[in-house]
Amino acid sequence: MFANLDARSTLLSVAIFVVGLLIWHAATHVPDTGPIGVQLSQEQRDTLLAANMSGEDIDTYAAEGVAYAQLEQIANLGLSRAMIEAAGGIRALGISVPDENSAPAPGSLFPSPALIGKELWATITDPFYVNGTNDMGFGIQMGYSLLRVVIGYTLAAAVAIPLGFLIGMSPLFFRALDPYIQVLKPISPLAWMPIALFTIGDSELSSLFVIFICSLWPMLTNTAFGVANVRSDWVNVARTHELGSMRTALTVILPAAAPTIITGMRISIGIAWLVIVAAEMLVGGTGIGYVVWNEWNGLRLDRMIVAILFIGVVGMLLDAAFARLQRAVAYSE
Numbered sequence: 051m052f053a054n055l056d057a058r059s060t061l062l063s064v065a066i067f068v069v070g071l072l073i074w075h076a077a078t079h080v081p082d083t084g085p086i087g088v089q090l091s092q093e094q095r096d097t098l099l100a101a102n103m104s105g106e107d108i109d110t111y112a113a114e115g116v117a118y119a120q121l122e123q124i125a126n127l128g129l130s131r132a133m134i135e136a137a138g139g140i141r142a143l144g145i146s147v148p149d150e151n152s153a154p155a156p157g158s159l160f161p162s163p164a165l166i167g168k169e170l171w172a173t174i175t176d177p178f179y180v181n182g183t184n185d186m187g188f189g190i191q192m193g194y195s196l197l198r199v200v201i202g203y204t205l206a207a208a209v210a211i212p213l214g215f216l217i218g219m220s221p222l223f224f225r226a227l228d229p230y231i232q233v234l235k236p237i238s239p240l241a242w243m244p245i246a247l248f249t250i251g252d253s254e255l256s257s258l259f260v261i262f263i264c265s266l267w268p269m270l271t272n273t274a275f276g277v278a279n280v281r282s283d284w285v286n287v288a289r290t291h292e293l294g295s296m297r298t299a300l301t302v303i304l305p306a307a308a309p310t311i312i313t314g315m316r317i318s319i320g321i322a323w324l325v326i327v328a329a330e331m332l333v334g335g336t337g338i339g340y341v342v343w344n345e346w347n348g349l350r351l352d353r354m355i356v357a358i359l360f361i362g363v364v365g366m367l368l369d370a371a372f373a374r375l376q377r378a379v380a381y382s383e
Contacts, residue, residue, distance in 0.1 A: 071163050078162040094118050101125035116140070117349050161352040169352040170359070184344065186336075188360055194336040196364070198254075199322050202261025206318065210266050211311065214273025215299060218307070224274065231271065239264035239325045243332055253333035257326065264325045265318040272314025276307030308379040316372035323365045 090098075090112055098108050103125040110131060111121055124140065134140060161169075177189030217224045239260050246256035280303050287302075304311075330339025338357055345354035 074163050078160050090118060090121075094121075098122070098125050102128065104130065107131040119347075119349065161355065165352045166355055169356050173353075173356050173360075188338070188341065188357060191336060191338045191341050191357075192360060192364065195326050195330065195338045198257050198337065199261055199319075199326050202258045202326075203265045203319060203322050205258075206262045206265035206322075207269055207315065209262075210269035210314075210318075211273050214270045214311075214314075215277050215303070217270070217274040218277025219299070219303070224278070231267070235267040235271070239321070240328055240332070243329060247333075253335065257329045257333055260329050261322050261326055265322045268317040268321065269311070269314040272317070273307065273311045276310025276314075277303055279310075280306040305379075305381075309376060309381070312372065312376045312379055316369065316376060319368050319372055320365065323361075323368060327361055 090108070095105075095108060098121055099105065101122075103121070107130060108121065111124065116124075120140070124134070127134070173188050177187045177192075179187045180190065217227055242260055242263050243256060246259045247253065250256050250259065284302050284306060326337065327339035327342070330337035331343040334340050334343070338361055341357045342354055342361075345351070345357065
């Protein structure tokens with residue numbers, strides 16, 4: 051029965067995926083009508099001319115599909131096209147522009163599945179390239195994000211699990227700390243970012259603090275709940291055998307509360323991965339969240355969507371790892 055259900059569910063998932071791709075392709079497909087170009091209004095053209103960009107350079111860039119936002123960046127450089135090309139081109143200056151392999155189809159702002167597939171393949175085959183501080187492979191950027199999550203998450207676990215044990219085993223501490231937990235727990239993690247930036251003064255440490263604070267509460271509350279709800283019979287048996295408090299906590303309470311603790315850790319890792327992406331969009335610099343924001347600013351929607359796909363896949367893998375750990379510590383009474 052279950053094997054049949056698995057086969058049917060897999061078939062349904064594939065069908066949904068194929069239908070989604072077909073709808074996506076139909077919505078973004080535009081017949082090829084010639085070279086990609088950008089139409090500028092007279093007001094936009096006058097603005098660029100006022101910034102001392104020559105009309106010839108404006109026409110050339112527009113014909114190549116360079117968007118107005120990027121044209122403004124180029125104009126602000128105060129360099130002619132010839133000078134920029136001599137310096138290695140626009141991309142060497144950190145300005146993202148479309149090319150023939152990744153630009154959206156003519157007349158379509160949203161990239162097609164084919165373009166996403168090309169960009170995805172290019173990303174997978176070369177994930178660790180470095181062409182400057184603003185142009186690094188997704189593998190490197192993902193590494194920055196994962197490192198921040200691991201550090202902040204580990205610090206949160208080091209605080210939340212022992213404190214959760216204390217709260218769960220002591221009604222006094224539970225009553226004393228519960229009001230503070232209930233007030234602080236609902237606060238959005240990103241609401242802490244301005245405070246962290248002001249007090250810490252370092253964007254990297256502020257990101258770690260936000261990961262720490264958002265990972266803390268699910269682990270803390272689940273640990274306290276799991277410890278408090280360990281069967282009293284098991285604790286009484288430990289007391290009968292005259293086990294000390296520490297040994298009772300490690301050999302009786304911890305194994306009994308482990309499934310609930312791992313559930314809190316699983317929730318925390320999901321929240322941490324969500325928050326680091328948003329935090330990196332705010333503070334910039336490095337990380338997969340910064341990539342999403344940077345590619346959006348450069349109108350590289352194909353790379354932005356690939357980055358979003360990578361975020362989803364990594365989040366799924368993290369959740370799957372903790373789900374496996376959760377099954378490993380599960381027990382039946």
